[in-house]
Amino acid sequence: MTGATHSTFVIERTYPAAPERVWAAWSEPGLKARWHQGPDDWTRGEHELDFRVGGCERSRVTPPAGPVSTFLARYLDILPGARIIYSYDMCLGDARISVSLATVELAPAGAGTRLTYTEQGAYRLDGEGDDPAQREHGVRELLDRLGALVT
Numbered sequence: 155m156t157g158a159t160h161s162t163f164v165i166e167r168t169y170p171a172a173p174e175r176v177w178a179a180w181s182e183p184g185l186k187a188r189w190h191q192g193p194d195d196w197t198r199g200e201h202e203l204d205f206r207v208g209g210c211e212r213s214r215v216t217p218p219a220g221p222v223s224t225f226l227a228r229y230l231d232i233l234p235g236a237r238i239i240y241s242y243d244m245c246l247g248d249a250r251i252s253v254s255l256a257t258v259e260l261a262p263a264g265a266g267t268r269l270t271y272t273e274q275g276a277y278r279l280d281g282e283g284d285d286p287a288q289r290e291h292g293v294r295e296l297l298d299r300l301g302a303l304v305t
Contacts, residue, residue: 158276161286165271167297168263171304176260176267177235179304181205189299191215192223207232211240221247236260244283251283252276267304271297 169176179185183203191198192215199214199222211227227242238258244251254275261268271293277286284292 156280159278159285160276162272162274163286163290165290165294165297167269167301168266169269169301169304170266173235173260173262173267175304176269179300180238180258185303189303190296192217193295205229246283249282251279252289269297
């Protein structure tokens with residue numbers, strides 16, 4: 155089977171943490187690895203982050219029933235403290251299941267931070283992997299984990 159399901163979603167969050175703290179959670183390898191590697195019952199593998207325009211990020215996690223899930227990103231645009239744009243592939247085992255473009259925007263919101271996450275993607279490549287609603291659900295869970303880290 156060939157094909158892809160295309161979709162766009164936007165998630166907004168307000169965290170009661172300074173923008174510098176939220177930015178650090180995206181840009182510092184040790185902090186990013188703490189929230190961006192799936193639920194607690196997943197086995198965490200490698201995590202590499204080269205946070206600069208042209209830099210890459212790779213992480214691997216394995217859910218209890220397998221297979222290995224690989225996130226591979228390339229940073230396209232970074233406006234320090236305010237914006238991150240990256241493209242990323244998701245793979246299950248050896249199969250690429252999606253390709254996405256993600257934009258993260260941060261803005262002060264009182265004493266906290268307003269985060270807007272926009273993702274445009276091609277999902278279920280060749281019928282494999284999650285659909286757009288499942289991906290949005292997964293990103294929402296990751297952003298909840300980010301919130302728990304920064305507050």
